[in-house]
Amino acid sequence: MSEPPRTPSKQSVAVAPVAVVPRQMQMFTRKAITEFPQKENSADSLGEVEADDNHHYYIKADAHGRLVRASEWISTHISEAVGIGAPTPTAIERIDGSVVFGSRRIAGVADKVTTAAYLTTPTATNVGVPVSGLQTILSSIYALDMFIHNDDRHFGNYLSVDDNGTRRLYAFDFSRALFWQWPWTGFPAIGQNTRMCGAFLRNSHGFDQNSASGTLDRLSGLAPATIEGFINQMPTDWLPADVRTQFVGWWASNARNARIEELRAGIIDGSLL
Secondary structure, eight states, rough: OOOOOOOGGEEEOOOOOOOSSOOOOOOOOEEEEEEOOOOOOOOEEEEEEEESSEEEEEOOBBBBBBBBHHHHHHHHHHHTTTOOOOOOOEEOOOOSOEEEEEEEOOOOOOOOHHHHHHSSSGGSSTOOOOTHHHHHHHHHHHHHHHHTOOOOGGGEEEEEEEETEEEEEEEEETTTSSSTTOOOOOOTTSSHHHHHHHHHHHHHOOHHHHHHHHHHHHHHHOOOHHHHHHHHTSOGGOHHHHHHHHHHHHHHHHHHHHHHHHHHHHHHHSSOO
């Protein structure tokens, strides 16, 4: 595990730069060498593997009749493309031959309790010194989650790393985004984790409308060809052809920008906060 985190007043959060081009992924699967059971209860995780590249991955398969692998893969790539750091996604062939989604374990990552404590320590009570960058990245993540209809962003699916005094924050776990409730109707509702935790974090750290709006601008700028490129890089059986056609068609339509502008307006007037 990581070294003990320093107090928030001495840390800053590094906001990942906006990617100029999508992350280039290898077009083949990694093979699991060793498989480990779940270390904690999770509704969607299958546990962890060590793969043939000597990295560890948390793995997931489709579950509850939902396209979890495709949701994780595409959402993770979209996150990186709009400037929000996320663990490297990889297709993993398990020992039994099945191919699952893998999220690479980040070296030095803090445990969930440490990260949750960091997030829930109010900026205003942090010796009166703002935590640099935290408001910005949290606001960006909230805008992305609302757009891709991720209703389950809670304190347990943020990752943080103490990088020589700089606390770097990552978003992971998009199982209940994208195709979990596709086609979308509206946005995650009040009472769901994304809205409840979002409200808590706003109360603790404030909200940066410019950052959220910038994330929406970058989503607007993601071309349909870019989304197709993300899809082409994952195993074809993760997303049925009819759903692929529908989703790419939606991304190319006016409906995408209409959703972006509806969300932008709801963030500005507070109805979607």
